[in-house]
Amino acid sequence: MEAARSEAILAVRLFNDPIEPRSFEAFVVHMHVAWLYLLHARFARDNVEIRYRQRDNPRRFVKVDGEHKRWELAKCVEERWTDPDDPVRRNLEFFIALRNKIEHRHDHADRQLAEAVGGKAQALLLNFEQELTSSFGDQHSLATVLRFPVFIGSFTPEGEQALITLRDHLPASLKKFIAEYDSGVPDSVNADNRFELRLNVVMQTSKASDALAIQFMRWDDMSDEEKAAAELLGKRGKTIVREQKRRVIGHGLMKPGEAQEKVAAAVPFVFNSYHFLQSWRIKKIRPPKADPHPERTDEKYCVYDALNRSYGYTQAWVDWLIKNCSTEDGFRTTTGRDPKPKP
Template identity: 55%
Template sequence: MARPKKHWAMVEASRDEASLAVRLYNDPAEVRSFEGFVVHMHLAWLYLLHAEFTRDKIDHRYWQRDNPRRLERIDGEPKRWELTKSARERWPDPQNPVRANLEFFIGLRNKVEHRFAREQQALSAVVSGQAQALLLNYEEELTTQFGMTSSLATRLRFPVFVGSFTAEGEKALRRLRKMLPASLRMFIAEYNANLDPSVSDDPRYELRLRVFQELAPKDPDALAIQYTRYDDLTDDERAAVEQLGRKGNVIIKERVRNVAGADELRPTQVVKAVQARIPYRFTTDDFQRAWKKLDVRPPSKSPHPERTEEKYCTYDKRHGDYGYKPAYVEKLVRECSNAEGFTNPTGKPARDKVTMALVAVPTTG
């Protein structure tokens, strides 16, 4: 029988750490349960990424700066990349929501380790959406890289709990959130404020759930808990979910719902903002072409004008027009900052500002 490859031992160690992390998180008798979850998920991710690097023959050891031929060592063992560097190697894009979620918990671990023992419950209530995303991202990376047989689905069960399933439980959780120390509230607020909305609204950064109780099970083969992705719903189903969700929300993080005009821009403001930040002309015609191509909002005279891409645009029913989010300006700037990217949303070739300005200058003499 062939010996298992070296990286498989690291995968198993990673799975053990993740299982222990969840067991601690779900143990109400454990005083430092949330700290334990963060620490052991940190190790689970570190071992998992190191297993990938080992399998792919990526050298993840540190070499001495003054002598690049010699390894850095700690207690005789080669020093290997920490989780921060490993995550940046795996996801080079700083806007990747999986990396953003990991870096959030790396920073949080540095804040809470061996401190804030009395605030463990409050902290877990505030960032439980990010914690759930951390675990789901881990499961996705684990099974994508090492196959479905490595899944934690058979190890972990949906916990039995009260939480916000009852009115009194929801009130207790809201009171608990207010007990979080100011330093931790500041860290969480500042970290989230520095994220692009496309990252902070991504479920891979923070998972938010609405739970609906079925009246009776109809399928004997159905699981007690079934997860349906919002993106997989039809437009009518999404509208129904939004309507039902207005009462009885089970949402981990309070967030300001869309309010007409709160932080929105008119089309002319979007055009000016984009024009100022890219090297090409960006006109009202380009703006109109872009929202159609990117499906940011429904076409004019649509029977459902409210069905917008919410993170970029909202419909103002009272005035019958649309407001555009700063995140949409950022998206257009990213798309249109080079000639090829400019053509994708606008369907037109990029036109250099300087060239166009010279053409417009009349000749004399």
């Protein structure tokens, strides 16, 4: 258990080191080991036999280089969480598969990958903390040795744009892997913070003298009013600075070209204006041209502007297209055309 804590602490230290060239890969590898040690410790406490037995002689154990062969992390995860759609299990299985892809092969994409799956990485660590303290007691919590890092990140408009640009340069093969994994995850799991955590940081103008600099509020501890306010901030990690808003017609809507370009930048296949046209036709989120009732749209995805006689598309539509067009089968279903990899 102590070895597991040490591995997790090392993983976070490397992740937060700005001069570490492969910090995210190091984080994934050391968190993999941390979880393996932690689950081995839990099974040992509960007297669960984790040594592999020989198939032809179950009374004898398998040995490799003189050492007993014990369960690998994937096997431990299956035994610990028997529900295949448990959010913690899904998160761990994502990083097990990701480790196999990035180790020694994608070091040039380290920073881009850290930005693209940062929410899942945060969930991986918090799940570890929950498993550690629930199994062995609060006295072993990592909270006393790990701190919220001092950083720029998305606290400034320039920092946020830099991070978005960095994420968009993720190699197509890794984009495809992430999209394919997420597409196979039920919506209930995708929305669970134990699978992927997104934080909304609200900058306060003042605070009580005895308050912590960073305060974390759990969803289950929030009132209905607080939950409603939090939902308005959206699922995407965002820093919010309070300011007065005026009514703006078309606020948050995108023209077809802008929406199509966002999808094209995020999916591993060629996605052009024709694909965009086909997608809304197949999904039927708006009427066809010259329809006598242009206002009959699916307002979650598309809104008709009577003043300009045009349609505006929402971020939800862009997100839906990105999710469904990131796999070959999804692309065909969404656009009615075979996908072509980007050059």
